[in-house]
Amino acid sequence: MSGEEHEERARQLAEIRAWLERRMIELNQELEILRRMSEYVDEELTQMSFRKADTLARRLEEAKPSTPQATAERPVVRSVRSRAGTNLATVSYTRDEVRFQLSPGVELRSDDKPFTSFLLRKVLDPMAEEDRKKVEAGELDESRALSYEIMYDGDRVKAIVVRNYREEARLRELISSVRWTLETVSSR
Structure with missing residues (x-):
């Protein structure tokens, strides 16, 4: 050349x-x-x-x-999907409670960083703390304060239940935060 x-x-x-x-x-x-x-x-x-x-x-x-007699509110049920379309969880919610049932193929462990450092420490704990302060200030009845429960199968998270989220903006934040957490864990 x-x-x-x-x-x-x-x-x-x-x-x-x-x-x-x-x-x-x-x-x-x-x-x-x-x-x-x-x-x-x-x-x-x-x-x-x-x-x-x-x-x-x-x-x-x-x-x-x-x-x-109080009639039970029928929950709205929908899938939480990754951007690629993979079903990550099923979310069902009413005005008082949102429940995320993780799909069997999703392996979210109790010590996974996106779960502990993001979902718990940056999303759920601050929401619960905000409500606790409102209860202490007398702005919110204790029975209406946000609480959450994580259900495990061994060290694997199988469901996340959040009670008294109260606000539509919180519901959106919860759904998008859980989606991000599950998508991050699934992409590994």
Whole structure:
């Protein structure tokens, strides 16, 4: 290969490399937009489902206005899926409780970092602490304070139950936080 051919080949390779780098940046930007859109759709679906449960509860109350027995609210049930579409858990929720039943293939251990350092310490514990402070200040009845329970099979987490989440924003945060935790653990 002559010097000119060598230089021409190097120039072509440099152009290809520059194009590849530009294309990777474009694809990463597109992927980020798709992720944000997916999160937005998830939030909208959560809000729609939450409203349906509210509407259902109102209809039940209207249908039986003065019955002394409390009718159990039917939970809204949906899948928690990874971005790739894998079923990570089933979430069922009412106005008072949200329950995450992990899928059999999901291996979330009690000592996994995303579980302990993120879901427990950064999401659930701060929510519970916020409610505890409101109870102490007299702003919230103790029976309405957020509490959670983790159900284990050995050291494997099989279900997460959160009671008294009270706010739609908290429900969305819980669902997205559990999804992130399970997706992070599943991708290992």
